[in-house]
Amino acid sequence: MESVLTWRKSIFTRLMLTFALIVSPLFLAAFFIYNWGIGSVKEELERSMRSQVGFFVSNYNTEVQRINALLYNTLYDSNLTDLANRVSELSDYDLYRSVNSLQQRLLVLENSNLYVKNATAYIPSADMFVTSNGGLEKVDEEALAFFNSASTDSKAQLLQFRGDFYLRALLPLDVRYRMEKKVHLLTATLSIERIRTSLGQMDVRPGGGTSLLLPDQSLVSQPGADEALAAAFGSALKSRPDLSGSGTLTFRHEGRNYFAVYESSSYLGATLAVYVREEALTEKADRIQRLFLLFSLAAGLIVLVSMLSAFKFVQQPMLRLIRALRQMEKGNLNVEITHRREDEYGFVFTRFNGMVRNLNQLIDQAYKQQILTQQAELKQLQSQINPHFLYNTYFVLYNLAMSEDYDNVKQFTRQLGAYFQFITRNAADDVPLRAEADHARTYCEIQSLRFWNRLTVDFKELPASCADLLVPRLILQPILENAFEHGLADKKADGRLSVEFLLSEIGLEIVVEDNGPLLADSDVARLNERLTSEAPASETTAILNIHRRLRLKFGEASGLIFRHGREGGLQVRIVICSIEEGKGEADNETDADRGR
Template structure:
């Protein structure tokens, strides 16, 4: 057993899959074969039963329809219009006579239109010496010989259906029992049955086969399988005498036929329906052929499906194992890209997200510390700019000397606020409102210095963003950069725009000038540096961009471009739902 298990374990995955599916499906195929044979017999029985029920339904329907027609026909014995024409014609005026004939014709037409089996209705009235018919607009004189001939044929060819000159009629003679008296009839009504409608009914059977409606005097047949009709009828003669309904097989030559027979006592007629047995069995044999084709196709499908399963499982597992080995070796940069939406796609995406989260955690725990150290160094370099300090004291000295005490007071207050803000320790994040106030202090000092050269347009901060915590000293360097590099060479009509905008769930801080300090080459260089992930030497703007990325991820950052005033435009994105509210 151990040796067999080892051999099975050493078999490749693909043959294992094929063998497993074949073992699973073999009992199903065997059971299907048995069920197919049982189904053949059951279908054969069901079809025979269905045909028998159809013939019985047809006969019942035909009987009820002719019975209804006969009842309506017999109702004319008491018809008032027909009685007047038969007995009181001489006392009727021309108007009354015409009206009575028309009323009678309307009743005959209504009866004719009530059934598809009625071809024509005629009433021969002896006192009128004419016939009222649904096929004629006016009464026809004479024609009594035909009506009387049909009436006499009723007593020789049977009732209720009378055959005369290869036509079928329902006859009503009044008074009745005319053959036992020498008294002439008052009227003879004949309803001619439609041979086309009866033939059409035989052709409308759902099963393909020949149909014959007959008795000893007449017969109506459809146009299917007419050649063996006489032989089948002759072969079933003995059985038809013994039984009023049966279903049996009869062999005509080498061809077996299934025959269904039923006799109607009311109509004094029989219905025989027959069809070749291979019409049913042949279809079942076709099912058998299709079954074996299904078995062969199933085997091919099993092989293809096994190969598909092999590809769907083995190859993705190989990719996943390679990715595990890369991560194990410390390579977090290789991406296991997948556009799949199945379970493997879910595993790949979750695994990749786990690797990215792991890389992010490493960045936060190690890279962030290094970048924060670099950032703090850069901030210390930017916090106390000697040139800005000298200029501020020189402006303050000039204002005091010129007795501009109010402006000097404003400069000293803003200068104190400015240096108080940048020299505070221990605060890595501050409310956005404080950061904006720090920028305003800086702008107020610069307004005094460049009052004749630069006009500043500073928007108010939206109230809903006052309490959002952001990294300290990320806004003022942008404004300082605009003064030094964008507007440093401007001697008049300089413009600086500081604006806030709300976009979806983000606040945008925008600084734009109309200076000419930003060339196209320098713009491309700065944008390239923003998207590089290497450390290297960084500027103040790039340092701010990286601080924002560490804080907010992809939803935060810095963007450098050319503004609508012709100079540089620097924008900062701050997500409103990422910082804490105070």
């Protein structure tokens, strides 16, 4: 087992080679056959769609050309020219006969083509226009001005006016000349409904449709078309940078992909398109799909056999390894895995068993080392009683005695006794937060007497729900000491220090804030960076010691956070993310200590 396993003993190699040799040819054959069939069906359907679209575009061009030819033939009709040029010379009878003959000619033009619903002759010189449906009426000046001056890119002179589409025939004269000389012209109104009906005659698969994009970018679809689908297709079609000639496009609507074939008519200035769901491209591939299904079933059976083999040689040992790892997750480090075969799992299980044994030894050593280190750091912190603090407190006591302020002498000596009792005792590493807060309050009261003319301390009440929370000893007093020595040391008057306890969703925050000199952003950032530095034990400061002990007890989200104070100075937040952990374990002992 100590030697490296050769490939001949590798389960993975044997299984993968066997699987690849058996399954790969089947899947490759099925894949190529299926894709060849689908590709052929798609090409056939696309050719059919292109042919159909091309036929209808050609038909529309032919019909519109016929309409335009009839319009221009009518433009030179003798009855129209008589009405346009000799109306004042005609008798009432001749006028009636000319109008009647012209209307019959327009009616023939209307009936000669499916897409024309009305034909109109504008005769501004006689202040009249004649329609195939309504006869003689007075000239519509707005319509006359539009048809005389409107321009279009459509060679067929296809125009939109008042919601309808028109073909016009006019003499090739200047617009101003036509308006001033009141030159006559003809228009043919196209029936959008008949165009829709003709679009409906195209062979459209279920779920698809046909649409005609006109020169004004309006979209005409077959009767009963899905308007939302047609609008989505229209947006996709209009987004094409170039619609000249013919082409294909794909678009998406309501989670489905669609395929479209379009062809543009330079004569009409319009684009005709047919679109279908992409699934429709493969509807005729049923035989190929069945063949592919058979191949897939055969491959599935082969895979099943391979998986049964893999279960015996791979999965069962893997399950044993997983169960052992889960036992380790629950804290059971006395697990051991046995394996009889000389393969990869035998090598892994042997190393796993050795790893568990080594892990047990390392955890035991690390745990003991951690306990010893924490105790040593706490001892070191307790021994760091500032000599200046001791001298100054005795000096304050001396002054109080000299001034015969015996009440404050009693109070001050009681506070000093409580302070040194708490900081020097070694009964427990964890204390209730109530005791820690009382010690910090005592320390602040001592400092208030020392600096009574320079600063004030606002120490808020501790919430009753947090009083029994067990916390590491001396997490608050060193922070207050830093505030007095560094933040408020240069304050000659109006120094303020506040301590408050805030409950939040994550737990408890103890906020210590002074109004000392304003720190730069870089200084605050540097303080926060020091908390995450990997300083050796010999260089661990009291603040870093507090931060580490809080994280060890309450989790990685707990610890210290430095911020700018609200009135200048520095704000230190002591974050404790759990206020339910470890309540009451040291209560009896602490109560006894308070009674000493």
